[in-house]
Amino acid sequence: MAVEVKIPTILRTYTDGAKSVPGEGENLAALLDDLDSRHAGLKGRLVTEDGALHRFVNVYVNDEDVRFTGSLETKLSDGDAVTILPAVAGGADAAQ
Amino acid sequence: MLRLPAAIHDAIIAHARRDHPNEACGVVAGPAGSDRPERLVEMTNAAGSPTFYQFDSREQLKLWQAMDDADEEPVVIYHSHTATEAYPSRTDINLAQEPNAHYVLVSTADPDSTEFRSYRIVGGQVSEEPVELVADAGPAGG
Numbered sequence: 001m002a003v004e005v006k007i008p009t010i011l012r013t014y015t016d017g018a019k020s021v022p023g024e025g026e027n028l029a030a031l032l033d034d035l036d037s038r039h040a041g042l043k044g045r046l047v048t049e050d051g052a053l054h055r056f057v058n059v060y061v062n063d064e065d066v067r068f069t070g071s072l073e074t075k076l077s078d079g080d081a082v083t084i085l086p087a088v089a090g091g092a093d094a095a096q
Numbered sequence: 097m098l099r100l101p102a103a104i105h106d107a108i109i110a111h112a113r114r115d116h117p118n119e120a121c122g123v124v125a126g127p128a129g130s131d132r133p134e135r136l137v138e139m140t141n142a143a144g145s146p147t148f149y150q151f152d153s154r155e156q157l158k159l160w161q162a163m164d165d166a167d168e169e170p171v172v173i174y175h176s177h178t179a180t181e182a183y184p185s186r187t188d189i190n191l192a193q194e195p196n197a198h199y200v201l202v203s204t205a206d207p208d209s210t211e212f213r214s215y216r217i218v219g220g221q222v223s224e225e226p227v228e229l230v231a232d233a234g235p236a237g238g
Binding site for chain 2: 089
């Protein structure tokens with residue numbers, strides 16, 4: 001399934017500055033492997049060693065947060081729009 | 097240096113006071129590449145916590161898409177600390193992922209005065225910067 005993936009500013013070092021790149025995959029996991037084959041290291045910024053999506057990365061397929069659609073198992077269709085955004089978060093709870 | 101309309105500075109402080117004792121958070125958008133924060137957007141703190149904030153993921157997407165459509169970017173990302181000083185915590189530093197943004201911290205720990213400070217956070221390095229308040233010079237914004 002051929003899709004278009006929007007890349008946030010902080011990850012454009014992996015795409016030579018491109019804001020949007022094409023990709024393929026039956027589901028999100030396959031898409032990330034596909035992207036990583038052309039943009040080495042990108043997957044590692046999105047998926048932890050346990051194989052789950054990073055807690056502070058938001059991935060959307062057609063504007064739906066994939067946390068609600070099966071996470072890495074989310075199925076993709078031709079022409080889907082995938083958007084990656086780093087979650088904006090923080091707070092005072094760490095020791096300063 | 098962060099140059100910020102005084103009215104937006106005041107509105108950020110009012111937002112932080114209103115949400116106290118939970119952390120308040122939001123964005124000031126401006127034209128891409130201009131470094132001019134012009135449009136304040138208060139965001140829901142999905143964590144609703146006195147010690148943590150996180151943008152609601154759907155709201156964040158809508159805002160980022162709207163900024164993209166309007167050729168804007170997040171010039172300022174702000175949040176408040178409700179019991180500690182207005183300085184980025186280890187968590188703030190680890191999670192700062194907008195390299196072009198000014199990170200504004202507000203502290204509402206003291207009921208009688210509000211700390212308002214600004215920082216750049218790039219590659220895990222924090223540097224504080226001066227804040228200069230300016231009169232609204234641009235077109236009236238929301």
